[in-house]
Amino acid sequence: xxxxxxxxxxxxxxxxxxxxxNFNAMMMVKVNAEAIKIQKRKTALSYLLVAGISIxxxxxAGYLLKxxxxxEQLKSIGAIxxxxxxxxxxxxxxxxxxxxxxxxxxxRQFRLYYERRVKKQSS
Amino acid sequence: xxxxxxxxxxxxxxxxxxxxxxxHFLDNYSHSVFSLIVRIVQSRxxxxxxxxxxxxxxFRKLDTYRGDCGFSTWLYRIAYNTAISEVRKRKMIFxxxxxxxxxxxxxxxxxxxxxxxxxxxxxxxxEAAIEKLDPDEKTLITLYYLEKTTSEEISQIFDITSNxxxxxxxxxxxxxxxxxxxxxxxx
Numbered sequence: 108x109x110x111x112x113x114x115x116x117x118x119x120x121x122x123x124x125x126x127x128x129n130f131n132a133m134m135m136v137k138v139n140a141e142a143i144k145i146q147k148r149k150t151a152l153s154y155l156l157v158a159g160i161s162i163x164x165x166x167x168a169g170y171l172l173k174x175x176x177x178x179e180q181l182k183s184i185g186a187i188x189x190x191x192x193x194x195x196x197x198x199x200x201x202x203x204x205x206x207x208x209x210x211x212x213x214x215r216q217f218r219l220y221y222e223r224r225v226k227k228q229s230s
Numbered sequence: 231x232x233x234x235x236x237x238x239x240x241x242x243x244x245x246x247x248x249x250x251x252x253x254h255f256l257d258n259y260s261h262s263v264f265s266l267i268v269r270i271v272q273s274r275x276x277x278x279x280x281x282x283x284x285x286x287x288x289f290r291k292l293d294t295y296r297g298d299c300g301f302s303t304w305l306y307r308i309a310y311n312t313a314i315s316e317v318r319k320r321k322m323i324f325x326x327x328x329x330x331x332x333x334x335x336x337x338x339x340x341x342x343x344x345x346x347x348x349x350x351x352x353x354x355x356x357e358a359a360i361e362k363l364d365p366d367e368k369t370l371i372t373l374y375y376l377e378k379t380t381s382e383e384i385s386q387i388f389d390i391t392s393n394x395x396x397x398x399x400x401x402x403x404x405x406x407x408x409x410x411x412x413x414x415x416x417x
Contacts, residue, residue: 114360114403124277126281134256137282138285141290
C-alpha cells in the first residue's frame with residue numbers, strides 16, 4: 108500500500124509550497140515573548156498565592172486570639188500599638204519587628220544563593 | 231542517545247528557561263507541520279498562520295508532553311486538531327460518495343491503477359481527487375505517503391487502533407479510485 112506511486116506523486120506536487128524564509132526566526136521571537144508572558148503569569152500567581160495564604164493566616168490568628176484570650180489580654184496586646192513612643196512596650200514591638208525583618212532578608216539571601224548554586228550545577 | 235531521549239532532554243532544558251533551544255524543534259518539524267496543514271486547509275497563508283499557532287500551542291503545553299510517544303507524533307496531533315478546528319469553523323463541504331460503490335471496487339483494480347508509471351493526465355486527476363477528500367482522509371494519506379510516518383504513530387495521532395487505520399487507508403484508496411473513474415466518465 109505504501110508503494111502507491113500515484114498517490115505519493117500527487118501529494119508531492121503540493122509539497123513545493125514552502126514556508127516563508129524567515130518563518131523560524133519570526134517564530135522564535137514569538138516564542139521568546141510567550142516565555143516572558145508565562146514567566147510573568149507564574150510570578151503574579153505566586154504573589155497571589157503568598158498574599159492569599161498571608162491573609163488566611165492573619166484571619167486564623169485573629170480568630171484564635173479572639174477565642175483563646177480574654178478581653179484583658181487582648182487589651183494588653185492592643186496596648187503595643189497604642190503605647191506612646193519610647194515606652195518599653197513600643198520598643199519591644201520595634202525590636203520584634205527588626206528581628207522579623209532581618210530573618211526575612213536572610214531567608215531571601217539564602218534562597219538566591221541556593222538558586223545560583225543549582226543553576227551553576229545544571230550548566 | 232536516540233532521538234526521543236535527545237528531545238526529552240531539550241524539552242527539560244527549555245522548561246528550565248533555555249527558550250532558545252526551541253529552535254531545534256522548529257528546524258526539524260516546521261516544514262512537515264506546514265505541509266500537513268496546507269493539505270488540510272488548502273491555503274498557503276492560512277497554513278502558515280496555523281503552523282505558527284501549532285508551535286505556540288506546543289510551546290505553551292510543553293510541560294504536558296510525557297514522552298510516551300514521539301515528539302513528532304505529539305506535534306502532529308496538535309497540528310491536526312488546530313487545522314481541523316479551522317476547517318470546521320469555515321464549514322467547508324466535501325463531496326460524499328456512496329459507500330456501496332466504494333466497497334464494490336476490487337483491490338486488484340486499485341493496485342493496477344495506483345501502480346501506473348508516469349502518466350501526467352492521471353496524476354492531475356489524482357491531485358483533483360485528493361483535494362476532494364475530507365480533512366481527516368487528507369491528513370491520513372499525507373502522513374502515510376508523504377511524511378512516511380509509521381502506522382503506529384498515525385494510530386496515536388488519530389487515537390485509533392492499527393487495524394482501524396488499515397481499514398481507513400484501504401477505504402481512502404478505493405474512494406480515490408472511484409473519484410478518478412467518475413472523472414473519466416464525464417470526459
